[in-house]
Amino acid sequence: MPHALVVDDDVDSAALMRDLIAGENFTVAVAHTLRDARRQLTLQEPDILLLDLRLPDGNGMDLLSDPQLVANSEVVLCTGHANLETSIQALRLGAADYLVKPVNLKQLQGVLSRIMKPATLKAEVANLTAQVASSGHFGLLWGQSAAMHLIYDQISRVAGTSVTVFITGESGTGKEVVAQTLHDLSRRRKRPFLAVNCGAISPNLIESEIFGHEKGSFTGAERMHQGFFERASGGTLFLDEITEMPLELQVKLLRVLETGRFMRVGSTTSQEADVRIIAATNRDPFQAVAAGRLREDLLYRLNVFPLDLPPLRARLDDVPLLARHFLAAIGEQEGQPRRFAPAALSRMGRYSWPGNVRELRNAVQRAYVMAQGELIDENWLPGAEAAVPVVSRNALVPVHAVEAVPATAAEPLDSITLPIGTSLAQAEKLLMLATLRHYNHHKERTAATLGVSLKTLYNRLKEYEGEAGAAADKRQAE
DSSP: OOEEEEEOSOHHHHHHHHHHHHTTTOEEEEESSHHHHHHHHHHOOOSEEEEESEETTEEGGGGGGSTTTSTTSEEEEEESOOSHHHHHHHHHHTOSEEEESSOOHHHHHHHHHTOOOHHHHHHHHHHHHHHHHHHSEETTEEOOSHHHHHHHHHHHHHTTSOOOEEEEOOTTSOHHHHHHHHHHTSTTTTSOEEEEETTSSOTTTHHHHHHEEOTTSSTTOOSOEEOHHHHTTTSEEEEESGGGSOHHHHHHHHHHHHHSEEOOBTOSSOEEOOOEEEEEESSOHHHHHHTTSSOHHHHHHHTTEEEEOOOGGGGGGGHHHHHHHHHHHHHHHHTOOOEEOHHHHHHHHHSOOTTHHHHHHHHHHHHHHHOSSSEEOSTTSTTOOOOOOOOOTTOOOOTTOOSOOOOOTTSOSSOOOOOTTOOHHHHHHHHHHHHHHHTTTOHHHHHHHHTOOHHHHHHHHHHHHHHHHHHHHHHHHO
């Protein structure tokens, strides 16, 4: 049976805590002073230590000054106020969580259900760190560069706590993957991880989606709806692109972070928000405040533990590792493994990757689709200088010609000229491939320029790959 130690100078409060914890099948000891607490810790090491900071013979922090005394106990601070200072203090002291007095049963049950020995978390982190050296990944994250080692160190430090994390970084750097890794290493891992893109939800619906609504609270509310705070109860709520959240909703979110309670739309009864918040943005948060897109008070409430992700161009040494990882995953999914030629890896290592890891993953996917054999060369990778069928706009071409005239050094690379008699299908193919090469195989920009959907572009490229394969087979047969 797990054991708990309650350290509180308030006799009534300590008795209440003891009774509540005992009801959850724990053995419980109580201490009213630091001296009593040290004696109890010597007699029996608790699985969880619930610690009041204000004690007659000193501050509860003094108990944590001897790390060997509480090395294998999960420490939970007991405080009368849940605020930014409390969160920072909990992190600094190495506490896993904090309870707000007066403690209610639901709040306490949540903390007790997440008990995990600090030694267990340290062993998991040590194992992940060893994997970085051997296989190049830390949980869901991949990379062996110095920049990524810094990220791993920060994740290791904050994952086991309850404090709010604010992730910044360019689009495509992997902010959601970092948030998922934080959740997987936390004491909340057995509960849900929900990711919400604040910019992808209609401003008219976002409050209802986040906080939920009561039946009949507005036109169309035909039933009660649980919001993300309720669905993520006990787990982690990832608020991506937080600067896209309407300012009037930011006020309500700030209130939830300060009080730990929220209300559904149309309700008069508040509920406890038992979630850990991880927020993210691809903007500079201080510039977002200056531009009026983010409340300053909300920024400081979210920015308890800032974590800034490096762009891929700042860790190009990781590109080959990431590319091989993505290629292996695609090959396993498609049932046909492929590999990169050395020249392909070299080209990817020299490219700046403005779209970061997301662009690299898409580039690997494209290269896999367009490759005609097991080996993937550099022709379909960003920066590849494949031959583009372009000629001068005023060039005269014989009617009987069936292919586009090759480009010359003096001709522009932003146009193509097709001979009369070219079929519409062939013209579409040449135009599509030329546009794709012009945009360094960036499919989204290509589809937007051509005025077609991304799905249509993918379907056409798959057809062209099949045609190229059939032509190659015919040549071999001949």
